Amino acid sequence: AQSVSQHNHHVILSEAASLELGCNYSYGGTVNLFWYVQYPGQHLQLLLKYFSGDPLVKGIKGFEAEFIKSKFSFNLRKPSVQWSDTAEYFCAVIPGGYQKVTFGIGTKLQVIP
Amino acid sequence: EPEVTQTPSHQVTQMGQEVILRCVPISNHLYFYWYRQILGQKVEFLVSFYNNEISEKSEIFDDQFSVERPDGSNFTLKIRSTKLEDSAMYFCAIGDSYNSPLHFGNGTRLTVT
Numbered sequence: 001a002q003s004v005s006q007h008n009h010h011v012i013l014s015e016a017a018s019l020e021l022g023c024n025y026s027y028g029g030t031v032n033l034f035w036y037v038q039y040p041g042q043h044l045q046l047l048l049k050y051f052s053g054d055p056l057v058k059g060i061k062g063f064e065a066e067f068i069k070s071k072f073s074f075n076l077r078k079p080s081v082q083w084s085d086t087a088e089y090f091c092a093v094i095p096g097g098y099q100k101v102t103f104g105i106g107t108k109l110q111v112i113p
Numbered sequence: 114e115p116e117v118t119q120t121p122s123h124q125v126t127q128m129g130q131e132v133i134l135r136c137v138p139i140s141n142h143l144y145f146y147w148y149r150q151i152l153g154q155k156v157e158f159l160v161s162f163y164n165n166e167i168s169e170k171s172e173i174f175d176d177q178f179s180v181e182r183p184d185g186s187n188f189t190l191k192i193r194s195t196k197l198e199d200s201a202m203y204f205c206a207i208g209d210s211y212n213s214p215l216h217f218g219n220g221t222r223l224t225v226t
Contacts, residue, residue, distance in 0.1 A: 044217040
């Protein structure tokens with residue numbers, strides 16, 4: 001069965017620090033990849049998605065992610081985090097031809113002012 | 114604001130009782146999903162629903178669970194006889210195509226005592 005691994009479960013950064021959250025998946029075929037964010041007390045929101053084309057995708061709020069097929073990775077990055085980025089971030093995968101989304105366990109990001 | 118509204122936001126029930134969780138999308142969508150997140154664990158797929166029938170379900174979605182869209186608007190998840198381990202946050206999600214990004218509701222926190 002496919003799985004999604006997020007290596008950092010809890011990350012603490014100071015404002016203006018750079019962020020990279022790791023995500024690896026274990027599915028060999030075509031995949032659609034997503035990052036979702038869940039701010040405290042709110043619903044899951046789509047941050048960015050990759051379906052095909054340019055492996056470097058840009059999302060909302062200055063986030064970007066790079067799909068590296070050879071490494072089965074889809075890491076999320078932001079050059080300079082803000083306190084308002086404090087949230088939980090979920091990597092998610094839909095293998096081609098399937099409906100259900102498989103989520104990683106999530107990474108809690110805490111940004112200290 | 115989320116594209117889908119979930120009610121109630123929090124439900125406390127006794128073990129063995131039936132609960133119904135509701136989901137109302139703001140606009141018409143084709144695909145409906147239920148996911149859940151037990152505290153500290155991954156967001157897990159429960160079931161997908163398309164064209165008024167279940168299209169895929171996970172091993173979690175046993176005979177205790179059922180879904181329906183009785184009036185073409187509300188999408189409900191029923192748990193017939195709740196167990197302690199059903200305590201979780203339940204998320205409704207909607208999609209426009211079978212592998213499109215999902216839009217999630219705010220979730221219903223179910224506490225079984």
